Amino acid sequence: MDIFEEMKEHGHEQVIFNYDKTTGLKSIIAIHDTTLGPALGGCRMWNYETMDAALKDALRLSEGMTYKCGVSGASFGGGKAVIIADPKTDKSDELFQAFGTFIETLKGRFYTGTDVGTVGMDFVSASKQTNYLVGLPEEYGGSGNSAIITSFGVWKAIKATAKEAFGSDSLKGLTIAVQGLGKVGHFLVDHLHEEGAHLVVTDISKQNIDAVLAKYPEIEAVEPEEIYSVPCDIFSPNALGAVINDTTIPQFRCAAICGAANNVLAEERHGDILFEKGITYAPDYVTNAGGLIQVADELHGYNKDRAFKNASMIYDTLGQIFKISKEQHIPSYKAANTLVETKIEKISRIKTKFTGK
Structure with missing residues (x-):
C-alpha cells in the first residue's frame, strides 16, 4: 500500500x-x-x-x-x-x-x-x-452503555425511513426483519415490539435468539442465511458490515433498509443499485450515530436528557437526506455525503476568520 x-x-x-x-x-x-x-x-x-x-x-x-460526526452535529x-x-x-x-x-x-x-x-x-x-x-x-465517570442510546437512535431512524417509504412513521403492523440481536439489536427489538411491529429475527448466537424469544415468544426466528429473503417491509441489519452486496440484493423482499450495522454497503455501487430498485435506504452512519452522540456529549459534561434529545434528531436528519435524494435524484448515501461535505466546507470558511486570538 x-x-x-x-x-x-x-x-x-x-x-x-x-x-x-x-x-x-x-x-x-x-x-x-x-x-x-x-x-x-x-x-x-x-x-x-x-x-x-x-x-x-x-x-x-x-x-x-x-461523516458520522458531521451528520450528527458533533463538533469533532x-x-x-x-x-x-x-x-x-x-x-x-x-x-x-x-x-x-x-x-x-x-x-x-x-x-x-x-x-x-x-x-x-x-x-x-x-x-x-x-x-x-x-x-x-x-x-x-463515563456515560455508560452506549448501545442503549444507539438503539434509540436506530428506532427513530426506522420511523423516519417508514415515513419516507410508506407515508407514515407508525411501525404498527409493519414486518421488520432484524439481523443481529447483540449489543444494539436486542434493545432495538424492545422499541419495535412496543410499537406493534411484526418481527422476524436472526443471530449467529443461539443464546441471543433464546433471550429474545423468552421475552417475546410471539416473535419469529429464522436461520441467519434466511433473513435476507424474508418478505418484510423493512430489513434492519444490526450485525456485520457489507451485508448489502451482489449476493444479498437479489434476495431482498423489502421496501426499505435501516439498521445499526456499520458499512453495510459492500461497495458504494450497491447503494446505487438499491436506488434503482426503489428500495429506501437509510445511510448507516446516520442511523447508528447515537453512541457517538453520547460519548461526544461527555466532553461537555454528560447530560443524559441532552444526549437523547440530540439522538432523536436523527429522525429529522434522515428527512433532510431523503429530501435531497428526491430533489437531486441521487441515492441516499450520496445525499448524506453531500450534506456533510457542505457542512465541512462552510465550517472551514467560518474558521478562516480572524478572531483576535
Missing part, C-alpha cells in the same frame, strides 16, 4: 504508528479530518492477518467517523485507532496503559474509546496515562 496515495485519495491528515517494546503493543491511529474539531473515534482490537489490513481498517473507519472530526492483537488473549493493564501514553502524546488532537474487541475497563487502564478518552463505565 502506498500510504501517501491512500491519504491523498481519501483526505486523511495524519497516520501514526505506535510500538511499545515493553508490552509488545502495535497500534495505528488514523486522523481523517479535523475541520469540525479534534478527531474522535473508537479503538478496535483485532488480530489482523497483515499490517496492511490493519492500516486499511484504520483509514476506512476514520473517514467514516468524519473523524479518527480511529486499531491495536493489532488478539482481544481474547493479548489484553493486559500494561498494554492499555502503553496505548494511553501514545494517546497522551497527541494532546487532545484525538479522543478514543471502545470499539470491536475492546470494553470500557480496557480504557480504565488507559486512563492511568491519559484523559483523552470517552465511553468509560459509569462508575469511572
Whole structure:
C-alpha cells in the first residue's frame, strides 16, 4: 500500500504508528479530518492477518467517523485507532496503559474509546496515562452503555425511513426483519415490539435468539442465511458490515433498509443499485450515530436528557437526506455525503476568520 496515495485519495491528515517494546503493543491511529474539531473515534482490537489490513481498517473507519460526526452535529472530526492483537488473549493493564501514553502524546488532537474487541475497563487502564478518552463505565465517570442510546437512535431512524417509504412513521403492523440481536439489536427489538411491529429475527448466537424469544415468544426466528429473503417491509441489519452486496440484493423482499450495522454497503455501487430498485435506504452512519452522540456529549459534561434529545434528531436528519435524494435524484448515501461535505466546507470558511486570538 502506498500510504501517501491512500491519504491523498481519501483526505486523511495524519497516520501514526505506535510500538511499545515493553508490552509488545502495535497500534495505528488514523486522523481523517479535523475541520469540525479534534478527531474522535473508537479503538478496535483485532488480530489482523497483515499490517496492511490493519492500516486499511484504520483509514476506512476514520473517514467514516468524519461523516458520522458531521451528520450528527458533533463538533469533532473523524479518527480511529486499531491495536493489532488478539482481544481474547493479548489484553493486559500494561498494554492499555502503553496505548494511553501514545494517546497522551497527541494532546487532545484525538479522543478514543471502545470499539470491536475492546470494553470500557480496557480504557480504565488507559486512563492511568491519559484523559483523552470517552465511553468509560459509569462508575469511572463515563456515560455508560452506549448501545442503549444507539438503539434509540436506530428506532427513530426506522420511523423516519417508514415515513419516507410508506407515508407514515407508525411501525404498527409493519414486518421488520432484524439481523443481529447483540449489543444494539436486542434493545432495538424492545422499541419495535412496543410499537406493534411484526418481527422476524436472526443471530449467529443461539443464546441471543433464546433471550429474545423468552421475552417475546410471539416473535419469529429464522436461520441467519434466511433473513435476507424474508418478505418484510423493512430489513434492519444490526450485525456485520457489507451485508448489502451482489449476493444479498437479489434476495431482498423489502421496501426499505435501516439498521445499526456499520458499512453495510459492500461497495458504494450497491447503494446505487438499491436506488434503482426503489428500495429506501437509510445511510448507516446516520442511523447508528447515537453512541457517538453520547460519548461526544461527555466532553461537555454528560447530560443524559441532552444526549437523547440530540439522538432523536436523527429522525429529522434522515428527512433532510431523503429530501435531497428526491430533489437531486441521487441515492441516499450520496445525499448524506453531500450534506456533510457542505457542512465541512462552510465550517472551514467560518474558521478562516480572524478572531483576535
